[in-house]
Amino acid sequence: MFRPEIKVIDCTVRDGGLMNKWQFDDKFVRAVYQGLSEAGVDYMEIGYLSSESAFCRTEVGPWKFCAEDDLLRIIGESEKKIKFSAMADIGRIDYNDIRPQKESVLDMVRVACYVHQIDKAIALAHHCQDKGYETTINLMAVSTVGPRELEEGLDDLAKSRVPIIYLVDSFGAFYQEDIELLAKLYMERLPGKTIGIHAHNNQQLAFANTISSVICGINYLDATLYGMGRGAGNCPTELLLSFLKNPKFNVRPLIKVIEEEILPWREKIDWGYFIPYMVGGVMNQHPKAAMACMESDKKNLITEFYDQMTSAAAI
Structure with a gap:
C-alpha cells in the first residue's frame, strides 16, 4: 500500500536491546544504521534516552543512554541519511540531561508512558519539543485499560502539543477487530494528530495488525529487523517495507543485515513465536x-x- 505520509520507524536496537541489556557492539549498530539508511527507512530508534544516574554502564550497554559521543561514533564521517529517535521513560531521564536538539544528532524523542502517567508524559514531551525535538507519546498496555479511562487519557493527550500519539499493543493481545476499533477511537478523540502503532507478535499478529492499522489510516509504523524485540518480538521491518510498495524502499540491504548481524544473535537469545x-x-x-x-x-x-x-x- 503506497501512501506517502506513512513513516516507518525501525526499533531493532532499542526494542531488541531489551533482550540483551543493549549490549550490542558498534559493528552491529553501525550495520543496522547503514542498512536502514540504504533501505530508505525514515527513522532508526537507536536506543533509550536515560540519565547516567538511573542505570549503571557495567550492567547495560551504551544504547540505554544514547550519549552523543556514542551516536557520533556510529555515524562516523558520513552524512546521516536517516533520522534518529530515542525513547524516554518517565522518571529515568532528568530534564537537564536532555541537550538542545541543535546540539544533538537525535531528531526525535518518543515518550513511553502508561495511562496514569499521561500528565508526566505530556510535560516531558513538551520539554523535548521546546528543545527542538520531534516528539511522540507512546501509550503502553492499552489492552489493560478500561474504555472510560482510555477515553479520558486520550482527551488529555488531545489538549497537548504533541503531534503523534501511538497505539501500543504491549502484550500482543489484540486482534484485527481491536485495532480497527481503537484506531477509530484514537482518531475521533485526537483530531488533528497523527496516530502510530507498535505491535508485539505474541499471537503472530504483529504484521497483520500493522497492516490493519494502515488500512484504518494510521501513518507511523514501528517494526524491527527479523522481528527482533522483547519477548515475542515485533512486526518485521522487511515484511512491512515489502507490503508498503513505496518505491523509495529497498528491502535487499535489510536482508543483508539480517544475514550478517541478526541471525548470529538468533543463536544467543530467543525472541519471536514461542x-x-x-x-x-x-x-x-x-x-x-x-x-x-x-x-x-x-x-x-x-x-x-x-x-x-x-x-x-x-x-
Missing part, C-alpha cells in the same frame, strides 16, 4: 513471566508453564 509468549498474549499478561520461563532451564516445559499461568488466572 508458546510461553503465546500464552501471555492470549491471556493479556505482561511478558515478564514468559521471559523468565524462556531464560530458565524449563523453557521447553511448556505444558507446565501453561498450567501455571491458567491456574493463577483462575484464582
Whole structure:
C-alpha cells in the first residue's frame, strides 16, 4: 500500500536491546544504521534516552543512554541519511540531561508512558519539543485499560502539543477487530494528530495488525529487523517495507543485515513465536513471566508453564 505520509520507524536496537541489556557492539549498530539508511527507512530508534544516574554502564550497554559521543561514533564521517529517535521513560531521564536538539544528532524523542502517567508524559514531551525535538507519546498496555479511562487519557493527550500519539499493543493481545476499533477511537478523540502503532507478535499478529492499522489510516509504523524485540518480538521491518510498495524502499540491504548481524544473535537469545509468549498474549499478561520461563532451564516445559499461568488466572 503506497501512501506517502506513512513513516516507518525501525526499533531493532532499542526494542531488541531489551533482550540483551543493549549490549550490542558498534559493528552491529553501525550495520543496522547503514542498512536502514540504504533501505530508505525514515527513522532508526537507536536506543533509550536515560540519565547516567538511573542505570549503571557495567550492567547495560551504551544504547540505554544514547550519549552523543556514542551516536557520533556510529555515524562516523558520513552524512546521516536517516533520522534518529530515542525513547524516554518517565522518571529515568532528568530534564537537564536532555541537550538542545541543535546540539544533538537525535531528531526525535518518543515518550513511553502508561495511562496514569499521561500528565508526566505530556510535560516531558513538551520539554523535548521546546528543545527542538520531534516528539511522540507512546501509550503502553492499552489492552489493560478500561474504555472510560482510555477515553479520558486520550482527551488529555488531545489538549497537548504533541503531534503523534501511538497505539501500543504491549502484550500482543489484540486482534484485527481491536485495532480497527481503537484506531477509530484514537482518531475521533485526537483530531488533528497523527496516530502510530507498535505491535508485539505474541499471537503472530504483529504484521497483520500493522497492516490493519494502515488500512484504518494510521501513518507511523514501528517494526524491527527479523522481528527482533522483547519477548515475542515485533512486526518485521522487511515484511512491512515489502507490503508498503513505496518505491523509495529497498528491502535487499535489510536482508543483508539480517544475514550478517541478526541471525548470529538468533543463536544467543530467543525472541519471536514461542508458546510461553503465546500464552501471555492470549491471556493479556505482561511478558515478564514468559521471559523468565524462556531464560530458565524449563523453557521447553511448556505444558507446565501453561498450567501455571491458567491456574493463577483462575484464582
